[in-house]
Amino acid sequence: AQSVTQLGSHVSVSEGALVLLRCNYSSSVPPYLFWYVQYPNQGLQLLLKYTTGATLVKGINGFEAEFKKSETSFHLTKPSAHMSDAAEYFCAVILSGGYNKLIFGAGTRLAVHP
Amino acid sequence: EPEVTQTPSHQVTQMGQEVILRCVPISNHLYFYWYRQILGQKVEFLVSFYNNEISEKSEIFDDQFSVERPDGSNFTLKIRSTKLEDSAMYFCASRRDKQGGQPQHFGDGTRLSIL
Numbered sequence: 437a438q439s440v441t442q443l444g445s446h447v448s449v450s451e452g453a454l455v456l457l458r459c460n461y462s463s464s465v466p467p468y469l470f471w472y473v474q475y476p477n478q479g480l481q482l483l484l485k486y487t488t489g490a491t492l493v494k495g496i497n498g499f500e501a502e503f504k505k506s507e508t509s510f511h512l513t514k515p516s517a518h519m520s521d522a523a524e525y526f527c528a529v530i531l532s533g534g535y536n537k538l539i540f541g542a543g544t545r546l547a548v549h550p
Numbered sequence: 551e552p553e554v555t556q557t558p559s560h561q562v563t564q565m566g567q568e569v570i571l572r573c574v575p576i577s578n579h580l581y582f583y584w585y586r587q588i589l590g591q592k593v594e595f596l597v598s599f600y601n602n603e604i605s606e607k608s609e610i611f612d613d614q615f616s617v618e619r620p621d622g623s624n625f626t627l628k629i630r631s632t633k634l635e636d637s638a639m640y641f642c643a644s645r646r647d648k649q650g651g652q653p654q655h656f657g658d659g660t661r662l663s664i665l
Contacts, residue, residue: 482653
């Protein structure tokens with residue numbers, strides 16, 4: 437069965453510091469991988485996705501993530517945190533084919549302090 | 551940019567009552583989903599819907615739940631007799647097609663509070 441593990445339910449960084457949010461997955465077949473962001477009282481907004489091809493993918497708001505098959509990881513990074521990045525971040529996977537339900541990790545709440 | 555819209559944003563209902571949550575998916579999308587997020591927990595898949603029928607459902611989606619696409623634009627989730635544990639944020643999502651890696655687009659959710 438597929439699962440997604442996000443290490444660290446809460447991450448706190450200073451403004452301007454590196455952001456690193458960790459995601460590991462388990463899947464018997466190569467998955468499609470996604471990061472979504474949820475701002476307070478809003479829905480889930482797609483940050484970026486990995487399907488095939490280049491393993492380093494760039495998303496919106498300066499975020500990027502690298503798919504590492506050997507480590508079954510898809511960690512999200514941003515070189516310099518901004519106050520507006522404070523939100524909850526969800527890693528999710530989809531099996532290729534089928535009707536493609538998303539399986540989410542538990543989420544990581546990112547706090548950015550001055 | 552086209553959006554998925556959900557109404558109402560907040561619904562308060564007495565236990566045992568029926569509730570209908572409404573969604574308008576993006577117009578050219580063909581695959582529709584409901585998810586829920588109980589406060590403090592992860593987002594969980596409820597059901598997927600394609601070609602006017604359920605394509606997959608989770609064990610959460612029992613006989614108390616149903617979905618419908620009554621016309622060309624709306625997609626609804628009905629809970630027939632609500633329980634306290636149905637209190638959650640419910641998200642609707644849609645997807646253009648099932649080509650590999652097509653993302654799902656989410657609405658802002660309906661917060662359902664059962665009293």
